[in-house]
Amino acid sequence: MKIIIATTFMPFRHEAHPGLAEPLADVLREQGHEVDIVRLPFDADSESQLEQIFAFRCFDLTTGSGNIFDRLIAIGWAAGALRHPAKSIWLTTSSDQAAFTMSGESHRPAERGVREAKRLAAASDGIASALRTLGMDEVSLLYPPLTDAAAFVPKPAQDHLVIKLPQDSPDRTALILETLQETRMRGMFVVRPEERASLCDTIQAAGMTDLAQPLNVTDRAAVGEAVSTAFAVLHLDSSTPYSGDVPLGALRARKPLLLAEDTLLRSVFPASAILTVKLASHAFTETLKGLRDDRQRCEQLGAAGARFEKNMTWEQVAKRLLA
Amino acid sequence: MNIALVNVKAPFVRGGAEYLIDSLAAKIVERGHRIVKIELPFNWNTPQNVLSHMLACRLIRLDPETIDLVIAIKFPAYYVPFANKKLWLVHQLRQVYELWGTNYQIFPSTPEGEGARAMVIAADNLYLREAKAIYTNSRIVAGRLKRFNDIDADGVLYPPLLNPELFGPGEFGDYFFYPSRMTTIKRQELAIEAMRHVRSNFKLVLAGKADHDAYDKHLRYKIAHYGLEDRVKLLGFISDEEKARLMSNAYAALYIPFDEDSYGYVTLEAFHSHKPVITLIDSGGTDEVIEDGLNGLILQPSAEALAEGMERLWADRAATRAMGEAAFETLDRHGIRWEHVLENLLGE
Numbered sequence: 101m102k103i104i105i106a107t108t109f110m111p112f113r114h115e116a117h118p119g120l121a122e123p124l125a126d127v128l129r130e131q132g133h134e135v136d137i138v139r140l141p142f143d144a145d146s147e148s149q150l151e152q153i154f155a156f157r158c159f160d161l162t163t164g165s166g167n168i169f170d171r172l173i174a175i176g177w178a179a180g181a182l183r184h185p186a187k188s189i190w191l192t193t194s195s196d197q198a199a200f201t202m203s204g205e206s207h208r209p210a211e212r213g214v215r216e217a218k219r220l221a222a223a224s225d226g227i228a229s230a231l232r233t234l235g236m237d238e239v240s241l242l243y244p245p246l247t248d249a250a251a252f253v254p255k256p257a258q259d260h261l262v263i264k265l266p267q268d269s270p271d272r273t274a275l276i277l278e279t280l281q282e283t284r285m286r287g288m289f290v291v292r293p294e295e296r297a298s299l300c301d302t303i304q305a306a307g308m309t310d311l312a313q314p315l316n317v318t319d320r321a322a323v324g325e326a327v328s329t330a331f332a333v334l335h336l337d338s339s340t341p342y343s344g345d346v347p348l349g350a351l352r353a354r355k356p357l358l359l360a361e362d363t364l365l366r367s368v369f370p371a372s373a374i375l376t377v378k379l380a381s382h383a384f385t386e387t388l389k390g391l392r393d394d395r396q397r398c399e400q401l402g403a404a405g406a407r408f409e410k411n412m413t414w415e416q417v418a419k420r421l422l423a
Numbered sequence: 424m425n426i427a428l429v430n431v432k433a434p435f436v437r438g439g440a441e442y443l444i445d446s447l448a449a450k451i452v453e454r455g456h457r458i459v460k461i462e463l464p465f466n467w468n469t470p471q472n473v474l475s476h477m478l479a480c481r482l483i484r485l486d487p488e489t490i491d492l493v494i495a496i497k498f499p500a501y502y503v504p505f506a507n508k509k510l511w512l513v514h515q516l517r518q519v520y521e522l523w524g525t526n527y528q529i530f531p532s533t534p535e536g537e538g539a540r541a542m543v544i545a546a547d548n549l550y551l552r553e554a555k556a557i558y559t560n561s562r563i564v565a566g567r568l569k570r571f572n573d574i575d576a577d578g579v580l581y582p583p584l585l586n587p588e589l590f591g592p593g594e595f596g597d598y599f600f601y602p603s604r605m606t607t608i609k610r611q612e613l614a615i616e617a618m619r620h621v622r623s624n625f626k627l628v629l630a631g632k633a634d635h636d637a638y639d640k641h642l643r644y645k646i647a648h649y650g651l652e653d654r655v656k657l658l659g660f661i662s663d664e665e666k667a668r669l670m671s672n673a674y675a676a677l678y679i680p681f682d683e684d685s686y687g688y689v690t691l692e693a694f695h696s697h698k699p700v701i702t703l704i705d706s707g708g709t710d711e712v713i714e715d716g717l718n719g720l721i722l723q724p725s726a727e728a729l730a731e732g733m734e735r736l737w738a739d740r741a742a743t744r745a746m747g748e749a750a751f752e753t754l755d756r757h758g759i760r761w762e763h764v765l766e767n768l769l770g771e
Contacts, residue, residue, distance in 0.1 A: 104434050111459040112425045112489040136434040141461050141483060148484050155482035158475040164433040164466040166635035 101170040102134045106179040108142035119247035120175050127414040142178045156181040173421050181213035188219035188421040191227045194340035200230040224341030225367035242420055243368045245412040251324025252349035260286040262330045264346050266339035278381035280311045283388050288315045288326050328353045336360040351409040354402030373405035424456045424491040431465035431500045438604045440513050446585035450761045470530045470539030502550050510557040519543045520571050548572050561685040561708040581759045590695035593671030598626040600673035602666050605633035609680045615645050618655050620730035623737050630658040670696045675736050683707040694754050699746035701732050718750035
C-alpha cells in the first residue's frame with residue numbers, strides 16, 4: 101500500500117508530536133508498504149486556527165502524480181483534519197485532548213475530521229474519554245513505544261534522579277528542589293531548550309547548582325544515558341499524556357518510575373511497574389529513601405516495567421492503525 | 424536568520440525542485456542560518472483541486488516572530504502570505520500559460536477549465552507581486568513571467584549542483600546516459616525509440632525513479648517490444664554515487680525533456696563530468712547553456728534525428744572529447760556558483 105503519515109509542526113519551535121512519524125514509517129516500510137511523511141506547519145497558539153484547519157481541509161491526499169494513496173495516518177488532531185476515505189488518527193498530546201474538551205463550538209473543526217476516521221486511537225484515557233463524550237466510542241488506547249529504544253539500556257544505578265516536569269511549573273520545580281535538598285541526590289531536569297534559561301535562574305536563586313542541572317530534551321544521547329544510569333525517574337508532568345521517551349525509557353532501563361498522582365500516565369502504565377506518589381516533597385523524599393533501603397523493591401519494579409515496555413512495539417502500532 | 428523554504432510536493436515523488444530545495448537548505452545552513460523546510464501537498468489532477476490547493480496555501484500561517492525570511496519556489500507555494508518573502512521561481516503552473524493548447528494542457532477546454540485557468544492567472548498577477556524579490560532559475564521562466572504576468576524578475580540565479588565534487592571525468596564508455604525522473608515530459612520513450620534506428624553497437628542507459636508504476640511498465644514493454652533488451656538498460660532509482668560513476672564513464676549524456684524551464688541538473692552533472700549533452704530544439708531551457716557543436720548537440724525532436732545525433736558523436740571520439748572539455752568550461756563561463764545565489768536570496 102501507499103501510505104501517507106501526516107503530522108504538524110511549529111516552524112523553529114517544535115514538532116507537535118516529535119519523533120513519532122519516523123519509527124512508524126520505518127516499520128511500515130519493513131512490512132513492504134511505501135510510506136511518505138507530510139509535515140504541515142500549524143501554529144497552535146494562533147488565533148487563526150480555524151483558517152489553518154480550513155487550509156488542511158483543502159489539501160487532497162487521496163491521489164497525486166498518477167498514484168493513489170491508499171491510507172492516511174494522521175498524528176494529532178490538526179493533521180486529522182486532512183481528508184481521506186481511509187484515514188486513521190492517532191491522538192497523543194494535551195493539545196489533542198484540549199481540542200475535544202474546549203467549551204462551546206470550539207472543538208468542531210477537530211471533531212469533524214476525527215468523525216471521518218476509520219480508526220481512532222488515543223494515548224491516554226483522558227483523550228479517549230473526551231472523544232467518548234462526543235459519541236466516538238470506537239476510540240482505543242494506544243501509547244507510543246520508544247522512538248529511540250537503543251538509547252535506554254539497563255546500567256548500574258548512580259545517585260542521581262531524572263525529572264520530567266510540565267512547562268512553566270514553578271510549584272513543582274520548587275517541590276523537586278526541596279526533595280533534592282532533603283535526599284541530597286542530584287537532579288537532572290529534562291527541559292526544552294527554550295525552558296533552560298528560566299530553570300537555570302531558578303536553580304541559581306535557590307543556591308542549588310551543586311544538586312540540580314538542566315538536561316536538554318533534544319540531546320537524546322545525553323537523556324538516554326542519564327535515564328539509563330539514574331537511581332530513579334520522577335515524572336510529574338500532568339499536562340500531557342505523552343511527552344516523549346523518558347517514562348518508557350525508565351522502564352526499559354529497569355529504573356524505578358515515580359509518577360505524581362495527577363499524571364495521565366497512571367492510566368497507561370501498570371500499577372506493578374510504577375510508584376504513584378502524592379504531590380508533596382515529603383512524599384517524594386520518603387519514597388526515595390524507602391527505595392534506597394530496599395534494593396529488592398527496585399529490582400521488582402524494574403522487572404515489571406521492562407516486561408511492560410517489551411510488549412510496546414511499533415509493529416503493534418502499525419497493526420492497530422491499519423487494522 | 425531563521426529561514427523557511429516553502430515548496431509544494433506530490434507525495435512519493437522527488438525531482439529537481441526537491442533537489443534544489445535540499446541543496447539550497449544545505450548551503451544556507453553552511454552560512455550559519457537556521458532552516459526549516461515546509462512542503463505542502465499539491466495535486467493538480469482536476470481544476471477544482473488546483474484551486475483548492477491555491478486556497479490552502481493562501482490560508483497557511485507562518486509566524487513572523489519566529490521566521491525572518493520565507494523563500495518559495497513553486498506554484499502554488501508562493502501564495503503563502505508572509506511579509507518578508509522572496510521567490511526563487513522554478514515553476515508557475517505552466518499548463519495554464521504556454522502549455523495551454525498543447526498535449527500537456529491539464530484543464531479541459533470547457534467553461535470550468537477556462538474559468539480555473541483565468542483564476543490561476545489572476546491569482547499569480549495578484550500574489551506574485553507580494554514578494555520582496557523574484558529571482559528565476561532560468562531566462563525562460565523570467566521571460567514567461569514578463570510575457571504573461573507583466574512582472575520583471577530581479578534576476579536569473581542558475582542553480583548549481585549540491586555536490587559537484589562527486590562528478591568528474593572518467594572513461595568514455597560504450598553507452599549514452601540519461602538519468603532523470605521517469606515521467607512522460609522527460610521523454611525517455613523517445614530515447615528508446617531512437618535506439619531502434621541505431622546501427623552502431625553503443626548502448627543507452629536510463630536511470631531514475633518513475634513517477635508512477637504504469638510509466639515504468641510502459642517503458643519496459645517498449646524495450647521488450649522492440650527487442651532492445653541487450654542495448655537499453657532501465658535501472659530505476661540509483662544513488663547519487665552510482666549516478667556519478669555512470670556519468671563519469673558514459674560516452675555522452677542525453678537530456679531531452681519537452682519544454683523544460685531550465686537546463687536541468689543532468690546537464691550540470693554531465694558538464695562536471697566533462698561530457699557533452701544531447702538535447703532537442705524543443706527541450707526548453709537547455710539551450711541557455713548547451714551550444715550545438717560546442718558542448719553538445721541540439722537536435723530535432725524525432726527518434727530518427729536523435730539516433731543520427733548519437734551516431735554522429737559515436738563516430739568521432741576526438742570531437743566528442745573536445746566537446747566534453749568545452750562543456751566543463753561552460754560552467755565557469757555562466758558563473759553557476761552558490762555564492763552568487765545566496766548573495767541575492769539572503770541579501771548578504
